[in-house]
């Protein structure tokens with residue numbers, strides 16, 4: 670059996686205490702194994718720990734101020750063979766973050782205001798390799814924008830000329846441009862028009878699958894994941910309450926939260 674892309678063993682993740690706030694355990698005892706090529710959905714209600722787990726799994730935990738940095742305090746978590754509990758630094762961290770694409774929740778608002786969409790999407794290519802061919806970059810940008818159902822001409826626009834849903838799709842293109850081995854996308858369809866939410870997730874899954882790459886897609890909306898994911902993980906108050914294919918999880922709800930999900934989902938299916 671090949672090495673897993675992500676291996677969580679009874680992992681517990683905590684925000685440290687600061688000033689008047691005590692430490693807060695956002696994820697507790699999560700065990701999960703994601704194989705190469707799998708597309709996994711991470712589902713759960715608001716505050717269930719999805720973003721915390723996603724941020725830590727994408728090795729982004731240390732990018733904010735210390736008091737808001739979630740830490741692994743129990744169990745183990747490794748991604749692409751790197752032990753995140755032990756900590757990854759220097760060149761190893763570079764290698765890890767090259768392999769992991771991360772789309773944070775508010776990524777559409779993080780586009781640089783005076784860069785064209787083409788420049789923003791291509792930027793990671795040139796940050797990695799200053800001599801990357803302009804022609805190849807343009808081609809890759811155009812292909813991705815097209816795959817994400819963005820009209821011709823989007824490439825030459827500035828972020829403020831797009832709707833928030835279009836900007837979100839641009840952010841997805843930017844997260845995919847380096848062909849990440851493992852994409853962690855936090856609510857990638859937030860703000861995206863309802864009619865294209867499913868298709869946008871389909872594109873992410875298809876692009877990753879075509880390369881044998883892996884994805885963890887966070888969403889509170891099971892409907893948008895339905896067609897694209899191999900399995901889902903359901904978090905509730907930081908604990909895994911469901912794991913398997915959508916049919917397996919909803920067909921055998923072992924937790925009231927999943928039973929509620931199955932009921933709501935059953936009505937819409």
Ligand SMILES: Nc1ncnc2c1ncn2[C@@H]1O[C@H](COP(=O)(O)OP(=O)(O)OP(=O)(O)O)[C@@H](O)[C@H]1O
Nearest residue numbers: 684693695714715716717718719720721722736737
């Ligand atoms: N910096 C922080 N310090 C302390 N607690 C935090 C911090 N960030 C998040 N939390 C808490 O951790 C829990 C999980 O938050 P998280 O953002 O991971 O949930 P989520 O499932 O992604 O929610 P949403 O769907 O609303 O984005 C919440 O109770 C939240 O209040």
